[in-house]
Amino acid sequence: MLLAKVVGSVWAIQKEKGMENIKLLIVQPINTRKEAVGNALAAMDRIGAGIGEFVLITQGSPAQKLTADKNSPIDAAIVGIIDSFEIGLQSSN
Known part of the structure; x- marks a missing residue:
C-alpha cells in the first residue's frame, strides 16, 4: 500500500x-x-474519497480483485481514507 493525496477527478463515459x-x-x-x-x-474509488484527502492505495492484482469482474483493467484502488498518521515523534492530521 502507498500513502497518497487525492488531487483530481476523472470523467469517462465510455469505459471497458x-x-x-x-x-x-x-x-x-x-x-x-x-x-x-x-x-x-x-485510482478506482468505491469508498467516497474527495479531493484534498489523504488516502491509502493499493496497486496491481490486489486492486483488480476489488472489482466484481476479476479481469477488469484496474491497476490502482483507494482502500482507505486517512484520518491521521504518526511517524516516530511526529504526527500528522
Whole structure:
C-alpha cells in the first residue's frame, strides 16, 4: 500500500467492461512528510474519497480483485481514507 493525496477527478463515459459505475480519482503518491513522490495516477474509488484527502492505495492484482469482474483493467484502488498518521515523534492530521 502507498500513502497518497487525492488531487483530481476523472470523467469517462465510455469505459471497458468491468469498469462500469466505478468512480476514478487522480492520486499523487506522497512520503511521510506529505511531499509528492513519483507520478500521479488514476485510482478506482468505491469508498467516497474527495479531493484534498489523504488516502491509502493499493496497486496491481490486489486492486483488480476489488472489482466484481476479476479481469477488469484496474491497476490502482483507494482502500482507505486517512484520518491521521504518526511517524516516530511526529504526527500528522
